[in-house]
Amino acid sequence: MWTVSTSKSSKTETPGHYHHGNLRRALLEAGLERLESTQNPEFSLRELTRIVGVSVNAAYRHFASKEALLAAMAAEGFHRLVVEQAHAVQAHPDKGEGFAEAGRAYVNFARRHPALFRLMFSRFAATSPDREMHASAQLAYSGMLHSLAAVLDKPADDPEVKVGAIQAWSLVHGLSQLIIDGQVDSHTDNVDTLIDEVFKAKLETGFLQKQ
Amino acid sequence: MWTVSTSKSSKTETPGHYHHGNLRRALLEAGLERLESTQNPEFSLRELTRIVGVSVNAAYRHFASKEALLAAMAAEGFHRLVVEQAHAVQAHPDKGEGFAEAGRAYVNFARRHPALFRLMFSRFAATSPDREMHASAQLAYSGMLHSLAAVLDKPADDPEVKVGAIQAWSLVHGLSQLIIDGQVDSHTDNVDTLIDEVFKAKLETGFLQKQ
DNA sequence: GGATGGATGTGAGCAGTGTACACATTCATG
C-alpha cells in the first residue's frame, strides 16, 4: 500500500512525505495490520520496520519510543471505535435503540479487533502520558454520555446521566473483555444471542427505562 | 523472606525444596511483590532470579517459560480473588447483600492490585493453554454463579441465572477496568461513592430484584 | 541555479532479554 519512492516519484499521498512517503502512517498501518493478522499480538519495532522496508532507526524520527507508537495505535483504535458508535447511533431514529446499538457496536468492535481493543486498555493506556490517546478515549466517553443524556432527556452533567453512562460503559466494556478472553464462550453456546439477552434484560429492567 | 539454604538448613517450609527451598514459590512471590511495589509492572525473568538470589536458568526447572510463570501468577491472583469474594458472601446473612458485597470486593481487589488484575485478564490469559489458570478463573465464575442462584432461588443452570451472572460479572469487571485505567477518575470526584451509586442503581432496577 | 540548513533515513554498537545446552551439585533411596 505504501510504496517506497526509490528516487523521485509517488507524490500521490498527503504532504509530509520526504524520503519514504509518510513513514509515520505506514508504521501505524503496519502495526495495526500486525495486530489483526496474527495470533501473537506482541511485535517488535524491528519487525515493523522490516515490513515497511526501512531501517530500524527511521522509526525514531516519528515516534519517541516503541511505547509512543503503541499509544498512537491505541489512539487510532479509539478513533475507529468512535466512528462506529456514531454510525450506530445515527442509524436509529429511536434514541434508546440507538444507544443500545452503540453498545452492541462496542462489543462487536472488541470481538472483531481483540488485540487492538486490549492495546487500547492495556497498562500503558493508564500510565503513558500520551495526550492524543487520552483525548481520543475522552471522545468515546463523551459521545456515549451525550447519547444517554438524549435518551433520558436530561442534561449531560446530571448525576443520573453520569452514573448511568458509567454503568452502561462498564457493562459493555466488561462484556467485551470477558468475551475476548474466552471466559464467556465456555459458558454459553452462542455469544450473539447472549449479547442480545444481556441487552434485553438491561433494557427491561435497567437504566434505559425512563421510569 | 526466602533465604537460600547455604548448605543444609532451613527445612522449615513445605516439602519440595531441594537446593533453594521451594524456588517455584519464591519466584511466584517475588513476581507478585514486584507487581505490587512498582509503577512499571513489566519485569524480566532475570530480575526476579536476581531478587531471589539464584541463577537465571534455575527458574526453568520450575517454569517452562516466562509466560508459564506469568500464568501461574495469574492463577494465584484468581485464587486470592475467590477467597476475598467468598469472605464477602459469607459475611452477610442476606444473600442479596452478600452478592453485592462480592461485587464490591471484586472492584476493590482490582483497585488494590491493578497490575495483578491486568495480568489475570491480559492477552495470554486467553491465549495460553495454562490449565491451572483457566481452572482458577472458572472457580471465580462458578462461585458467583451459585451465589446468584441462591439469591434468585433458582438452579444454577437456569438461563436467567446464567445471563444474570454474566451481566453482573460484566458490570463489575468493566467498572474495575475503567477505574484502574483512570478513565472513571477523571469524571467523578469520589470513586467509592460512585461504586455505591452504580451498585445501588443496579439493586433498585436491575437483576437483583426478584420481580 | 546552486548553496544551505533542517528533516529524514542509515549503520554500527551497547546493554539487556528469553532460552537452549552442557555441566555441576545435591538429595532421596536402594
Place this chain on the structure above:
DNA sequence: CATGAATGTGTACACTGCTCACATCCATCC
C-alpha cells in the same frame, strides 16, 4: 555409600529497544 533423578550454574546465541555519528534528500533563499 553408590546411583540416578532433581535442582542449580555458566556459557552462548539470537533478538530486542535505543543512542550516536553520519549520509541523504528536500524546500527555500541568494
